[in-house]
Amino acid sequence: MKQIALVFLALSFSLNTYAAWDLNDVSYVMPLQHQADGNVNTLPMKGLLPEKIFERISPIAMDMDPQTNARSMRVVAMRIDPCFPYPTQISCQKQLRLVWQPLLQWEEDNSIEAIDAALHSFYPLTDAEFDSLLQDLQAWKAKTGVETRGLPLGPHPAWNSGRGVASLKDLNRIILKYASEQKLSRVTAMFLRGGGAMWLFGAFEFKNGELITMTLPRLGKNTAQSFVNVVTSGETFSGGGIAGPRANGEDTLTNLVAESQRVRVKNEDLIRTELAAAYKIENPKHYNPENMDCVSCHVAQTARLWVDRKRTDIATQDIANQFGYQNAAYNMANVSEEPWHTQQLRALGYHNKKISIAQRAINESAEVADAINRYLAK
Numbered sequence: 366m367k368q369i370a371l372v373f374l375a376l377s378f379s380l381n382t383y384a385a386w387d388l389n390d391v392s393y394v395m396p397l398q399h400q401a402d403g404n405v406n407t408l409p410m411k412g413l414l415p416e417k418i419f420e421r422i423s424p425i426a427m428d429m430d431p432q433t434n435a436r437s438m439r440v441v442a443m444r445i446d447p448c449f450p451y452p453t454q455i456s457c458q459k460q461l462r463l464v465w466q467p468l469l470q471w472e473e474d475n476s477i478e479a480i481d482a483a484l485h486s487f488y489p490l491t492d493a494e495f496d497s498l499l500q501d502l503q504a505w506k507a508k509t510g511v512e513t514r515g516l517p518l519g520p521h522p523a524w525n526s527g528r529g530v531a532s533l534k535d536l537n538r539i540i541l542k543y544a545s546e547q548k549l550s551r552v553t554a555m556f557l558r559g560g561g562a563m564w565l566f567g568a569f570e571f572k573n574g575e576l577i578t579m580t581l582p583r584l585g586k587n588t589a590q591s592f593v594n595v596v597t598s599g600e601t602f603s604g605g606g607i608a609g610p611r612a613n614g615e616d617t618l619t620n621l622v623a624e625s626q627r628v629r630v631k632n633e634d635l636i637r638t639e640l641a642a643a644y645k646i647e648n649p650k651h652y653n654p655e656n657m658d659c660v661s662c663h664v665a666q667t668a669r670l671w672v673d674r675k676r677t678d679i680a681t682q683d684i685a686n687q688f689g690y691q692n693a694a695y696n697m698a699n700v701s702e703e704p705w706h707t708q709q710l711r712a713l714g715y716h717n718k719k720i721s722i723a724q725r726a727i728n729e730s731a732e733v734a735d736a737i738n739r740y741l742a743k
Contacts, residue, residue, distance in 0.1 A: 385514070385734075385738050386734045386737045386738055387514050387515070387516065387695060387734055388513070388516070388517065388695050388696070388727065388730045388731060388734060389513040389516055389518060389521050389522065390506065390513055391444065391445050391446075391730050391733040391734050391737065392442065392443070392444045392445075392518055392713065392726065392729075392730040392733075393442060393443040393444075393521050393536065394441070394442050394518070394520045394521060394713065394714070394720065394722070395407045395441050395442060395443075395520070395521075395524075395533065396520055396521075396524040396533065397441075397468070397477045397478075397479065397715060397718060406530060406533050406534065406537075407439040407440050407441065407468075407533070407537075408440040408463075408537050408540060408541070409436075409438065409439060410435055410438050410465075412541065412545060412546055413440075413463065413486065413540075413541075413544055413545065413546060413549075414438070414465070414484070414486055414546060414549065414552070415546055415549075415574070416432075416435040418435075418484075418576065419432075419434050419435055421569075421575075421576045422554065422567070422569070422576065425482040425483065425484060425554055425555065425557065426467045426482045426556075426557055427557055427558060427560075427561070429467065434467060437467035437468055437469065437480075438465045438466070438467055438468075438484065439465065439466065439467075439468045440464070440465055440537075440540070441464050441465065441466045441468075441479060441713075441715060442463070442464035442713045442714055443461065443462070443463055443464070443536075443540060444462045444464070444713070444730075444733075445460070445461055445462075445498065445502075445733065445737075446458075446461075446462065446733055447459055447495065447733065447736050447737055447740055448736060449487075449654075450653045450654070450655045451655075458489050459489065459491070459492065459495040460487055460488060460490060461488045461490060461498065461540070461543050461544050462485060462487050462488065463485070463486045463488075463540070463544060464483060464484075464485055464712075464713050464714050465483060465484040465485070465486065466479040466480060466481075466482065466483050466714050466715065467479070467480040467482060468480070476718065477718075478715075478717050478718050479714060479715035479717060479718070480557065481557050481561070481708075481710075481711065481716055481717070482554075482555055482556055482557040482564075483554070483555045483711070483712075483714060484552055484555075485552065485553040485554075486551070486552050487549070487550050487551040487552070488543065488544040488548045488549060488550065489548065489550050490543060494543060498539070498543050499741070501539050505535055505536060505539060506523075508528075508532075508535065509522075509523040509526055509528055509532045510527075510528075511523050511526050515695075515696055516696060517696045517697070517698040517699070517700050518726070518727050518730055519700040519720060519722065520720060523536075549571045551568065551569065551570055551571060551579075552568070552569045552571060553566070553567070553568045553569075553659075554566065554567050554568070554569070555659075555663070555710065559593065561708075562593060562594060562595045562597075562604060562708070563592070563608070564591065564592045564593075564660075564663070564710050565589055565590070565591045566581070566589065566590045566591070566592075566659035567579075567581075567588060567589045567590075568581060568659075581658055581659060582654070582655060582656050582657055582658050583612040583613050583614055583656070583657065583661075584610050584612060584613070584658055585610070587610050590607070590609070590658060590659050590660050591608045591609055591660070592605075592606065592607055592608060592660045592663070592664060592710065593605035593606065593608045594606070594622070594707055594708050596707060597708065599703065599705065599706030599707045599708055599709065600707065601625045601626060601675075602621065602622045602623060602624065602625040602667075602668075602671070602707050603625070603626070605623065606619070606622045606623030606624070607622065607623070607661075607664075612658040612660075612661055615642070616641075616642035616645050616646060616651075616652075616661070617639070617661065618639050618642055618643060618646075618661055618664060618665065619639075620632075620635055620639060621636070621639045621640075621668040621671060621672070622664050622667070622668050622707075625671060625675070625707075628676075629675065636672055636676055637679065637681065639668065640668075640672050640681055641684050641687070641688050642661075642665075643665040643666075643668045643672075644665075644684060644685060644687075644688035644689045644690075645688045646661050646665040646725070647665050647669070647689070647690060647724050647728055648688060648689065648690040649690065649725075649729050649732045650690065650732075651688070662712075663710040663712060663723070664710060665723075665724075665725065666704060666709075666723050666724050666725065667704075667705065667706065667707050667709055667710075669724075670704060670705040671705070671707065673705075674705060690724075690728040690731075692728075692731040692732075692735070694731070694734075694735070695730075695731045695734065697724075697727055697728070697731065699722060699724055699727060701720055701721050702716075702719040702720060703716070703719060703721075704721075704723075704724070709721060711723065712725065712726050713726045
């Protein structure tokens with residue numbers, strides 16, 4: 366008993382003596398890089414996700430059979446969460462989560478490109494496992510020798526250090542220590558269809574080795590939702606918007622993301638209402654993944670930025686001040702290359718070869734960093 370107490374005290378001391386956690390300490394964006402032999406360094410599905418998943422659900426990428434889709438899937442981001450709002454008796458679940466995309470390697474220049482589809486896998490952790498994970502991540506960070514404080518969320522600075530590839534492999538080992546196919550509890554999916562102009566969303570519980578389709582928040586008994594935008598320039602929304610089903614309740618984006626040319630002039634009251642909804646949807650103090658539908662969450666940023674860019678005649682700062690998420694402790698800048706692009710639905714990962722991070726993911730990361738800093742300060 367005395368030895369156990371000493372181990373606990375040592376763990377508590379080591380966790381509390383580390384520097385404060387920042388955005389890139391809770392959300393990790395992997396690099397799109399490869400080794401000299403052409404192998405991708407990021408983790409494949411083996412041991413983390415059952416490859417038979419694509420026999421149960423359609424391949425998430427167009428023009429891929431299940432086997433090709435499974436082989437191309439790689440981890441592009443990792444997130445940790447001390448309190449995911451689980452809709453069960455366990456209302457606050459500690460987790461490690463992984464974001465997956467199919468990656469293609471081009472023979473011409475050996476470069477890697479991410480397909481605009483994704484899986485998000487959930488791995489619950491016990492209190493002891495989560496404490497151990499925090500300790501391992503801090504030790505990993507100390508080994509990399511990089512500083513994350515004050516940096517915006519983006520590809521981790523460790524990838525550009527002298528230990529870039531080695532650091533990624535070390536992080537992969539940490540992931541494999543805490544995440545496994547046996548611990549998998551949930552998978553959410555964003556499917557790419559319609560010639561690259563339609564995105565479908567779904568969610569699945571993983572129980573006893575089987576995937577069970579889940580209903581989606583705000584959609585009644587519906588288990589899927591879709592979004593259509595045929596404008597490849599990224600300047601407008603057109604072609605259908607939230608194609609079905611539309612969300613119930615307040616804070617919807619029905620008009621802005623359907624045919625945006627309809628609200629290119631006038632309609633100030635409508636625009637201000639939906640802009641307020643976009644800010645609230647992005648704000649984790651207002652909504653979480655258990656009470657907000659998939660499409661609204663994924664298009665809130667582009668809807669908001671369309672108003673900023675196309676309706677400069679409307680003064681909207683009061684809406685941002687009232688409903689936008691604010692946290693002065695962190696650098697909340699968005700480093701995405703084209704966050705305004707109206708076909709940009711990515712939450713955390715890559716849009717082709719370009720980094721793509723939704724403001725919602727940045728805001729959530731700030732909330733998680735705050736929670737961990739409070740947790741370690743106890």
